Amino acid sequence: MRPSNTFLLLQLVLFLSRASSAPLFAEYIGAQFNGVKFSDVPVNTNVPFHFILAFAIDYDSSTSPPTPTNGNFNIFWDSTNLSPSDVSxxxxxxxxxxxxxxxxxxTVSGQPVNFSPTSVDTWVANxxxxxxxIIQQYNLDGIDxxxxxxxxxxxxxxFSSCIGQxxxxxxxxxxxxxxxxxPFDNSDVQSHYQALWANYASVIDYVNFQFYAYDSSTTVSQFLNYYNTQEINYGSGKVLVSMSTASGAGGxxxxxxxxxxxSDLQNQGKLNGIFIWSADDSxxxxxxxxxxxxxxxxxSS
Incomplete structure (x- = not known):
């Protein structure tokens, strides 16, 4: 007996519901130009997985050093090894x-990447x-x-107006x-992102909090306290825990x-996901x- 269309539809709805609530794994990739490819990274088919290309920057790469362009973004990741065909x-x-x-x-070329729009309207339009x-060329799904x-x-x-819009x-x-x-735990950084969160939380799906920006002497109990603090700061958001595989990393x-x-967060039902910086280091x-x-x-699935 073949399943009815109604049964198949219900199964699809159930699958999508589980997928939307399942804990996420995310991995930044492409910033260090060391030849890492998507295909190098192991993928568990039972876990929603986001690759995050690092970075697109609103700077002009033809100048030395690169200079701000007021919202005209260019590709600064390793597009040779992480191309549109590789995404597909x-x-x-x-x-x-x-x-x-x-x-x-x-940073870009060793210089800080500053958020420096000349006006909200022109930056957003650009x-x-x-x-x-870029998103259409690469058939991308999201933005970080x-x-x-x-x-x-x-x-x-x-910052809140530009990014939120x-x-x-x-x-x-x-x-x-x-x-x-x-974001990470720096007063200037947090003030910008919490202003964005206060006004545009409804369009932000995940908080990829950089817990590896804390000191390398961090203990498990301190880490859990840090997590609880950020869960309060980004109230209704899905805060992901994180680690860095870079040599000498903190956190x-x-x-x-x-x-x-x-595992402790998982047992408490609070593990929304894990992200790693970065595939290049790993x-x-x-x-x-x-x-x-x-x-x-x-x-957790």
């Missing part, structure tokens, strides 16, 4: 994989136009906001299905109990922590 290939191979791009980052081109430096420190309203426009235009922000390392802390150790993280998350 990994998404075709793994239906659970989506690919996003991240805006900003900390950003929507330039990012639409990772500005870490601000030309006008304290001007949180401009950008994400809203990209979603309303059907160009992206999810958005994340990537809670696997050796000091990162996965123990993740290439040297064979992506062992990516495998471990996804295995843990699969147990």
């Amino acid at each position: 290939a990994i998404k075709s191979q793994y239906p659970n994989v989506k690919v996003a791009l991240s805006l900003g980052g900390a 950003a929507v136009s330039s990012l639409t081109t 906001i990772d500005y870490e430096n601000f030309a006008a420190s304290g001007d949180t309203a401009t 950008l994400v809203t426009a990209l979603k309303n235009n059907g160009l992206i299905s999810f958005a994340s922000i990537a 809670l390392s696997p050796a000091n109990g990162f996965f123990t802390a993740c 290439k040297a150790n064979g992506f062992q922590y990516e495998t471990q993280a996804q295995s843990l998350l699969a147990g």
Whole structure:
């Protein structure tokens, strides 16, 4: 007997419901130009997986050093090894994989990447136009906001308006299905992102909080306290825990109990997901922590 259309529809709805609530694994990739490819990274098919291309930056790469362009974004990731055809290939191979791009980052050519719009309206118009081109060219699914430096420190309203209007426009235009922000525990950074959150939380799906920006002496109990604090700061949001595989990275390392802390949060029903910075660094150790993280998350599904 063949299943009815109604039965198939109900199964699809159930699958989509589970997928939307399942804990997420995310991985930044492409910032270090060391030849890492999507296909190098192990993917657990039982876990929603986001690759995040690092970075698209509103700077002119033809100048030395690159200079701000007021919202005209260019590709600054390793597009040779992470091309539009590579995006299509990994998404075709793994239906659970989506690919996003991240805006900003900390530095470009050794200089700070400053958020420095000349006006909200022109920055938003330029950003929507330039990012639409990149998103369509690469068939991307989402956007991540990772500005870490601000030309006008304290001007949180401009940041909130620019980024909030950008994400809203990209979603309303059907160009992206999810958005994340990537703050860390710095007073200037937090003031900007919490202003954005206060005004535009409804269009932000994940908070990729950089817990690896804390000190490398962080203990499990401190990590859990940090998580609880950020859960309060980003009240209704899905705050992801994070670790860095870079040499000399801060935060809670696997050796000091990162996965123990993740299991504790999982047992409390609070583990929304894990992200790792970055695939470029993990290439040297064979992506062992990516495998471990996804295995843990699969147990929450």
